[in-house]
Amino acid sequence: MKEAKTQPQPEDRAAYRAFRTIGTRWMDNDAYGHVNNVVYYSWFDTVVNAHLIEQGALDIHRGEVIGLVVETQCNYFAPVEFPQVVEGGLRVARIGKSSVRYEVGLFLAGEPLTVAKGHFVHVYVDRATRRPAPLPPRLQEVLAALQPVQ
Template sequence: MARALPPERAHFTAFRTLPTRWADNDAYGHMNNATYFSLFDTAISLWQMEQGILVDGPEAARFLVVENGCTYFTEVGFPDILQAGLRLTHLGTTSFRIDVALFRNGADTAAALGFFAQVHVDTSGRPTALPEAVRAVLSGLMI
């Protein structure tokens, strides 16, 4: 199977700058795998909050992550400055998928590409339709 090429910055619609920290490095001197997912989650959450989607508190929309993944292309680590690029790759009735690419120190080619697939649920944990306001905001991430 041929390995996918890393995506380019032009394939993403929104960006957030995320500095790395000394503690993000593992014993090999590059960023720990778990840190990538933390950065993906942070970039998505910050974007949602900036768009008016509450992520915390009693009025917050409840999104459960049902699938995630990451493809690594180039090592990153402290003291790199990362730009997280976001794009929407799926918008369903109750679910959506956001891809997050990490661009290292202003590079145009991604060092890593991750995704989070999320389902909107009610207070009992059952899937429920995405509110129209949320759908409209998410649509803004489409390429």
């Protein structure tokens, strides 16, 4: 017997550990008058990488390891339109030896529930060889702080 699949549901802000405010742009809207789906993935990237850079866990110019995206996914619950402001919530769901699963929730400014949520997986690799590399100690510290409180 097949198990019933549950539909993804919006989540509360309390499910996320760090936040970043992002302004929508006129060009983000598509022909249907709402932000195009590809923009959400750009927001995910911005929320994660800006946090890592600000925390000193990622040096995009000189770091020996870099994160490559190997998987992404997004669920949409409500439309976003220019000129609304979005707040991206961030948490870490899984930390491996060389990989991380980030989860991002997008909220309209001040609203309690996600309008979209998703994840992406980074595999950290040596910048020169592009072979998987262990997560550096500072990155491990920053990632640990983003895990949900148990």
